[in-house]
Amino acid sequence: MNYTLNILSAPYSNQSSDTAYQFAKAVLARGHSIYRVFLFGEGVYNANHLTCSPQDETNKFQRWSDLAHEFDIDLVVCVASALKRGILDQTESTRADLNQYSTIPPFDISGLGQLYDAIAHSDRVVSFGR
Amino acid sequence: MTLHIVNRSPTQSDALDSCIRRAQPGNAILLIEDAIYALLILEQLFSKYQKLSQLEIYALAEDVTARGASQWCTEQIRLVDYQGFVALTEHYPSSLSWY
Amino acid sequence: MADNNVTKKVLILCRNAPYGTSTSREAIDVALAGAVFEQNISILFLDDGVYQLLNDQQSDAIMQKNQTKLLDSLEMYDIEQLYAEYDSLKNRGLHAENIHSATTILDSTETSAFISSHQVILSY
Secondary structure, three states: OEEEEEEOOOOOOOOHHHHHHHHHHHHHHOOOEEEEEEEOHHHHHHHOOOOOOOOOOOOOOHHHHHHHHHHOOEEEEEHHHHHHOOOOOHHHHHHOOOOOOOOOOOEEEEOOHHHHHHHHHOOEEEEEOO | OEEEEEOOOOOOOOHHHHHHHHOOOOOEEEEOHHHHHHHHHHHHHHHHOHHHHHOEEEEEHHHHHHOOOHHHOOOOOEEEOHHHHHHHHHHOOEEEEEO | OOOOOOOOEEEEEEOOOOOOOOHHHHHHHHHHHHHHOOOEEEEEEOHHHHHHHEOOOOOHHHOOOOHHHHHHHHHHHOOOOEEEEHHHHHOOOOOHHHEOOOEEEEOHHHHHHHHHOOOEEEEO
16 A cells, blocks of 8 residues: 655654654555655654754654655655745755755655645555644 | 544543544544553543444554553553554554544 | 545544644645645534634734635635534534634534545644
C-alpha cells in the first residue's frame, strides 16, 4: 500500500512527530511505501535544518532527511504554514529579500495541492498532531 | 470502518470522550502517547460508555512501557507495537486522529 | 493500489475554537485549497469547533483575520453547506439563530454516519 503521513506538530515540543517517524519506519518495514510526508501547521518545524540536538539525542531534522534519501520519500512543507513560521528554503528566502534560509532539500516547500495529490495517490492517509 | 487514533490523556483533554461518542460499532480505538493513561481508569470508562464493549480497543505498547503503565493492561485492551499500529491501518480503510 | 480516477470524499473535521490558536484558520485554508482543486470535500464542526460558527465576530482589535469572512469565502468555491453537531452546540449553549446561516445541524447518529461516509478525514 501507499501511505501519506500528515504531520501537524513540531518536533521536540510534542511526541506526535516522533510517533509519525516510528510509524513511517514501521510502514516501510512491513513492505509498504510512503508516497508523501506532508508537513502542515506547526509540523513545518520538522523541516528546520537549523536544529542542533544534544549529542545524546536524535537530530529530528536529520532523521527525516536520512529516511527520505534511503527510501525516496517526498517530504513536502506547506508553503502557507511555512513562510509565516520562518521556514524558508533558499528560493523563498531570495524571493522575500532575506539573506538566511532555514530549510534545505530533501524538504520541498509547496502548496496544499500536494496534500490533495497525496490523498488521491495513497491508500492510507494518517494524521499526527497535538 | 474507521480506526480512531487518540493521543491525549483522558484526564486532561476531551479527545477520548469525543472519540468514543462518535465511534460506531465495529470501529477500533488505538490509544497512543498520553492517551494510554486511559488504562488507569478503564473501569470508569467502561461503566460510563456502554458503547466501548462494541469497539476494539488497542494501546501502543511502546507508549505504555515508556509511561510505566504496563501493570494496568487488562484483557479488555490489546497491546500492539508500531508494526501492529501499521497493521491496524491496513485493516481499517480510514483513520481519524483525535488530539 | 489507490484508484486515481475516483475522487475521494474528504472530511475536514474542525474541533478547535478560532483565534486562540491558528488551527481553525489553517483548517479553512485546507478546505479552500480542496475547493480550488475541485476535490469532494465537506466541513464538519464538532466540539469547540462550533465556536467558529458564531455570528457577529469582530476580530480587528486582536489583529487577526475574521473567521466568519474566511468561512464565507468557501461559498465562492461552491462549498455552500457547513455541518455542525447538535450536541456540540447544545453543550455550549448555542442554537441555530446564534450561528452561521449556512449551517446544517446533525444529531449524534447523523454525525457518526456523516463522518464514516468519508474516505479520508483530516482533523484540525
